Amino acid sequence: MNINQGLDVLTLLQDIWFIVLAFIIIVYTILDGFDLGVGFWYFFTREKDDQVTKTDRKILLQSIAPFWDGNEVWLIAAGGILFAAFPDVYATVFSAFYLPLILVVFCLILRATSIEFHEEFDSPLWHRIADTAFIIGSIVPSFSFGVVIGNLVQGMPIDANKNFTGTLFSLFNPYSLLIGLLALTIIITHGAIYIRVRTTGPLQKKATQWAKVGIIAFLACSSISLVISVFLHDHVLENFLANPFLLLIPLLGFVAILITFWHIWTEANPIRTFITSAASIALSILGAGIAVYPNLVFSSLDPNYSLTIHNASASDLGLLIMLVIALIALPLVLIYTTYVYKLFSGKLKENDLGIY
Numbered sequence: 001m002n003i004n005q006g007l008d009v010l011t012l013l014q015d016i017w018f019i020v021l022a023f024i025i026i027v028y029t030i031l032d033g034f035d036l037g038v039g040f041w042y043f044f045t046r047e048k049d050d051q052v053t054k055t056d057r058k059i060l061l062q063s064i065a066p067f068w069d070g071n072e073v074w075l076i077a078a079g080g081i082l083f084a085a086f087p088d089v090y091a092t093v094f095s096a097f098y099l100p101l102i103l104v105v106f107c108l109i110l111r112a113t114s115i116e117f118h119e120e121f122d123s124p125l126w127h128r129i130a131d132t133a134f135i136i137g138s139i140v141p142s143f144s145f146g147v148v149i150g151n152l153v154q155g156m157p158i159d160a161n162k163n164f165t166g167t168l169f170s171l172f173n174p175y176s177l178l179i180g181l182l183a184l185t186i187i188i189t190h191g192a193i194y195i196r197v198r199t200t201g202p203l204q205k206k207a208t209q210w211a212k213v214g215i216i217a218f219l220a221c222s223s224i225s226l227v228i229s230v231f232l233h234d235h236v237l238e239n240f241l242a243n244p245f246l247l248l249i250p251l252l253g254f255v256a257i258l259i260t261f262w263h264i265w266t267e268a269n270p271i272r273t274f275i276t277s278a279a280s281i282a283l284s285i286l287g288a289g290i291a292v293y294p295n296l297v298f299s300s301l302d303p304n305y306s307l308t309i310h311n312a313s314a315s316d317l318g319l320l321i322m323l324v325i326a327l328i329a330l331p332l333v334l335i336y337t338t339y340v341y342k343l344f345s346g347k348l349k350e351n352d353l354g355i356y
Helices: 003-045 051-064 073-085 087-096 098-116 124-154 174-198 201-232 234-242 244-265 270-292 316-343
Strands: 295-297
Touching: 003 051, 003 073, 003 124, 003 174, 003 201, 003 270, 003 316, 051 174, 051 201, 073 087, 073 316, 087 098, 087 124, 087 295, 098 124, 124 174, 124 270, 174 201, 174 244, 174 270, 201 234, 201 244, 201 270, 234 244, 234 270, 244 270
Parallel strands: none
Antiparallel strands: none
């Protein structure tokens, strides 16, 4: 094999792993997104401590009980891919976001503990503590993931040695906070739609109202962030201007959001609404991936310092070995995930609340 052939193989493997990473982020956002969204709306069942409210809370917890831990496997997979396929990106991003990501991990652990041990003690005080942990553990990660993505898209002060030269406070800039808010609105909308899928009666009616609030916020945040991204961060347009047909992806994403809006407002079939919501998430993330490609971390100091899939990847042998493993593991995980969702599908009723 000559040098050019070796470079072609390496480039192909780098592109494949960029696609795999995007796919896993999409799956994670769709799956764990709805149960994080359920945690947000859980807060709004707190008004009165009567039997109806308690039942609503139990239904919300039961609706995600079979799925939440499996959903978070995709987050671990995304982190694993960064570590193994793009180690320089992993090192730079995790050092820059060390404290925020530690907080996210803590909140996810707090959330998991609150779900698993919610009924461990028959105490109103313990239930309030567990409820609070569940809510905080759902909201903080949802917002924080958006802040991270906002910084990656906008650009971070990365020097020629691939080191982050900013401060913790510089990460919480207006643009990243806006993208954090956008991520939160996506997740709460998706969560409310999921509640509509799994519930009936008054709780489903509440979820419809929640979904209406969420989709309005989602539309507002996505429109504002799109305008700001286009006018203030022109590097996100380069791939679209070079290949105009790629504009079809964000266009379809916006259409999917509008269809989701229509389905919510007309109280259409909940499953169909969930599918269009998932499509809007997938197309939005895909559009963002196209906008940043081949960058994984854009440098605001000098574009030449940016961490790309080409200058921050593992060796071709490492990428190839991991690809073989992924081709075996990913289908198995997808089959298992599909089986679990099919097994626990359907509407939840009060007599289904055996776990809690």
